[in-house]
Amino acid sequence: MDSEAATGSVQQEHKTITEAHSSIFEMTRICVGQRSSLYVHRNDSFIDRLPYEIHSHIFELTLESWPWSYQAGEASRTFSLVSRHWRDVALNTPRLWSQIDSSFHNYSIQFVDLVLTRSNPRPLDIEIGDCTCKSETGDRESCVLSKPLTTQAHRWRTVAMINAPEVEMFTAFPAPLLEKFDYKLTRHFPRTLPANIFAGHTPRLREIHLKRVDLPLTSPIYIGLTSLHLAEFRSHSSVQQLLAIIRSCPLLEQLVLDDVRLWGSQDEVCVTNPSFELARLQFIDLSCKRDISRDILAAVVIPPSAHLCLQLGHHLVDEFDGFVVKNLHNLPQIRHMGIIFDPPHCDITGRVSHSGSAQELLTLFTSGDLSEVTHKIAQLLTFSSINTLIVTDITTHSELTTYRKFLAPFMAVSILKLHPCPPILLESLASDAAMLVCPQLVELQITGTALVPHPLIHMIRSRARIIPRADSEVSLRRLTLESCTGLDPETMLELHKYVQVTVVDDTAHTA
Numbered sequence: 126m127d128s129e130a131a132t133g134s135v136q137q138e139h140k141t142i143t144e145a146h147s148s149i150f151e152m153t154r155i156c157v158g159q160r161s162s163l164y165v166h167r168n169d170s171f172i173d174r175l176p177y178e179i180h181s182h183i184f185e186l187t188l189e190s191w192p193w194s195y196q197a198g199e200a201s202r203t204f205s206l207v208s209r210h211w212r213d214v215a216l217n218t219p220r221l222w223s224q225i226d227s228s229f230h231n232y233s234i235q236f237v238d239l240v241l242t243r244s245n246p247r248p249l250d251i252e253i254g255d256c257t258c259k260s261e262t263g264d265r266e267s268c269v270l271s272k273p274l275t276t277q278a279h280r281w282r283t284v285a286m287i288n289a290p291e292v293e294m295f296t297a298f299p300a301p302l303l304e305k306f307d308y309k310l311t312r313h314f315p316r317t318l319p320a321n322i323f324a325g326h327t328p329r330l331r332e333i334h335l336k337r338v339d340l341p342l343t344s345p346i347y348i349g350l351t352s353l354h355l356a357e358f359r360s361h362s363s364v365q366q367l368l369a370i371i372r373s374c375p376l377l378e379q380l381v382l383d384d385v386r387l388w389g390s391q392d393e394v395c396v397t398n399p400s401f402e403l404a405r406l407q408f409i410d411l412s413c414k415r416d417i418s419r420d421i422l423a424a425v426v427i428p429p430s431a432h433l434c435l436q437l438g439h440h441l442v443d444e445f446d447g448f449v450v451k452n453l454h455n456l457p458q459i460r461h462m463g464i465i466f467d468p469p470h471c472d473i474t475g476r477v478s479h480s481g482s483a484q485e486l487l488t489l490f491t492s493g494d495l496s497e498v499t500h501k502i503a504q505l506l507t508f509s510s511i512n513t514l515i516v517t518d519i520t521t522h523s524e525l526t527t528y529r530k531f532l533a534p535f536m537a538v539s540i541l542k543l544h545p546c547p548p549i550l551l552e553s554l555a556s557d558a559a560m561l562v563c564p565q566l567v568e569l570q571i572t573g574t575a576l577v578p579h580p581l582i583h584m585i586r587s588r589a590r591i592i593p594r595a596d597s598e599v600s601l602r603r604l605t606l607e608s609c610t611g612l613d614p615e616t617m618l619e620l621h622k623y624v625q626v627t628v629v630d631d632t633a634h635t636a
Contacts, residue, residue, distance in 0.1 A: 216243065223247040223282075227254055227270050237273050248282035248302050253289040271295065278323075288312060293319075299326035306330060306346075310337040315359055320344040342366040350374045351405075356383040363389030364420045371403070371425060378407045382421075385413040400452055402426035410434040412490070419449065426452045430486075437491040437501060455486045456506040461513040464498065471498050475506075495523060495531035508534040512565075515542040519550065528553035532562040539565050539599075544572040551580045556587040561598070568603040576611040582619055589623035605629065 215221055222244035225237065241249075251274060271294050278298035285307040286292060292308070300323045310316060317339040325345060332352040333340075340346070342362035347353070347370045364387055371377065380403075406428055411418040418435065427433055433455060450456070459475035475487035491501055502508070514535055523531075528550050541563060543550065553562060554569075566588065588601035604620060606612070607629035612620075620626050 219244050219247045224250045224252075225270075225274070226252040234270065234273060237270055241273060241277055246280070249277060249280045250283045251281060252285040252287070253295060254287045283307070292316065296322040297324065299324040300330075301326060302329055303327045304329050305332040305334075307332075307334040308336070308338050309334070309356075315339060315357070317341075320346075322346060342370050348373045349376070351376050352379040353377065354379070354381040354383075355385050356381070358382070358385040359388070360386075361388050363387055364417055367417070368421065368424050371421070372401055375403065376405050377403050378405050380406070380408070381410040382413045382417065383410065385417060387417065400424055400426050402428065403431075404428055406431045408432045408434070412436040422449045422452055424452075427455050429454045429458050431455050432485050432488070434488040435490070437489055450505060453505070457510060459486055459506060459510060461515070462502075462511050463515040463517070465517040466519050469493070473498070473502065495519075495527050499531055499534050503534060509537050511535060512537055513540040513542075514538045514563075515544070517544045519543070519545075519547065523549070525549055525553055529560055529562055533560065535563055537565055538563045539567045540570070541566055541568070542570040542572065543574070545574040546571045546576075548577050548580045551584045554588065555584045556590075564598040566601055567599055568605070569601060570605040570607065571609055572607040574609050574611075576606075576609050578612060578616040581612075582616065585620055585623050603627070 222240045225240060253270070253274075271291055275294060275298055278300050279302065281300045281303050283305040284295070284300070284303065285305075286295065287309050288311055289295065289308070296318065303323065306323075306327075308318075315337045318341075320341045320343055322340070322344070323346065327346055330346060331350055333347065333350060334352075334354040334356075335358060336356040337358075339358065339360045342360060343366060351374070353370075353374065366389065367385075367387065371380065401424065403425060406425075407430070409425075409427065409431060411421060411434065413436075433453065456475070458477050461476045461478065463474040463476075465472040469492045471489075471491050471493065473487070473489040473491065474485060476484050477486055478484040487505075489501070489505075491498070493501070532553060541554075554566070569585075569588075585601065585604060590600065601624055603626075604624045605627045617626065617628075
């Protein structure tokens with residue numbers, strides 16, 4: 126009995142020791158694992174310590190538009206090569222694989238199939254170029270991506286095609302998720318597409334950009350767009366059909382017609398037809414034939430905040446009669462005008478604020494001398510609304526009377542900036558001239574000019590001594606010199622007697 130008790134006691138003690146050993150072993154294993162995890166965590170970069178979902182979202186942000194050139198389509202493969210953690214995040218972020226660019230010639234059909242699988246079910250952004258890819262045998266052949274991509278047409282969100290072959294195959298299937306279609310030809314003959322591309326089923330399509338591609342204006346694909354860009358567009362459609370398309374897009378925000386020629390029936394648009402307004406229009410560029418520009422402006426009411434861009438010839442403005450100008454509701458908002466001369470060309474911009482392209486309302490590309498420029502401006506808007514005028518690169522070969530005629534219509538201008546300012550132009554501003562130009566002028570800014578003291582002092586003295594005879598005349602009060610040369614200290618002291626002088630840099634004091 127004592128022997129059995131002793132044996133039981135030994136077995137119990139052995140069991141206790143074994144359990145203690147197991148517990149110590151398990152604790153050691155856990156501690157080693159935690160220590161290893163802590164060591165790895167301390168050596169991870171800060172981004173690797175982020176939660177998985179946030180890390181994945183950061184990767185997705187690389188697909189957004191950037192202000193610099195960036196191949197977002199390569200991001201997925203790049204991330205996968207950084208580390209195991211990054212690879213795991215990348216492989217489980219479908220959107221990271223949703224962009225396919227066939228311009229990367231090392232895309233094999235196997236890789237495209239893999240990308241399509243990993244991106245599922247996210248919508249696809251596809252760019253198709255001069256696509257020659259590796260087939261299963263390793264040979265180069267004409268766009269082997271056609272089959273795998275077209276089978277996923279129901280997932281397409283954007284499609285950009287540049288000199289793409291087999292375009293008929295890519296546009297033969299319904300694209301219910303398609304939001305943007307961009308097709309450009311840069312080195313091929315113009316191509317005509319069928320009117321029922323994408324099987325006529327693109328309910329979400331909002332943007333169409335075409336270059337050297339004729340997609341008939343009778344196509345239902347144009348209906349309901351927010352952005353329409355047509356460049357080097359040649360079509361047997363008519364202006365009336367183009368206007369019908371524009372009218373069918375009440376939410377249109379951007380309309381660009383660059384070198385558009387329509388060879389269909391060109392019956393004049395009836396002036397008695399009621400005009401229609403595009404309330405959300407932000408930008409309209411009519412760099413096309415003058416009859417097309419005129420007919421569009423006769424039919425479309427331009428909202429006050431829209432930016433109108435026109436390319437005018439020598440006679441186009443004369444054809445903008447009253448009912449056309451009345452549709453341009455943005456022009457009366459213009460307060461600041463800039464004119465850049467590059468003979469024989471001239472660029473004119475109109476803004477509602479002194480700076481910032483966001484407030485730009487008018488851009489005119491035209492040609493002609495100083496007198497022709499003011500005549501063209503007068504056909505579109507009244508000079509009485511302009512209180513700031515900026516003139517750049519004005520010619521130094523014009524006569525005094527030419528400068529006076531150029532500035533005379535700007536009766537309400539209170540700020541005049543000249544870059545540069547030829548001496549003869551200063552003479553035209555003097556108040557003792559045959560006619561007083563810019564009678565409301567309060568501030569004169571001169572930039573980048575080698576000034577001649579005597580004409581400048583004479584003009585400043587005459588303008589500063591004006592005794593206002595009515596509300597139409599005021600005296601000059603401020604002069605700003607920026608990056609100017611030719612004025613010595615004595616001249617500067619003389620100028621200070623008449624007006625407040627501001628020198629932006631010290632070069633103005635250099636004789």
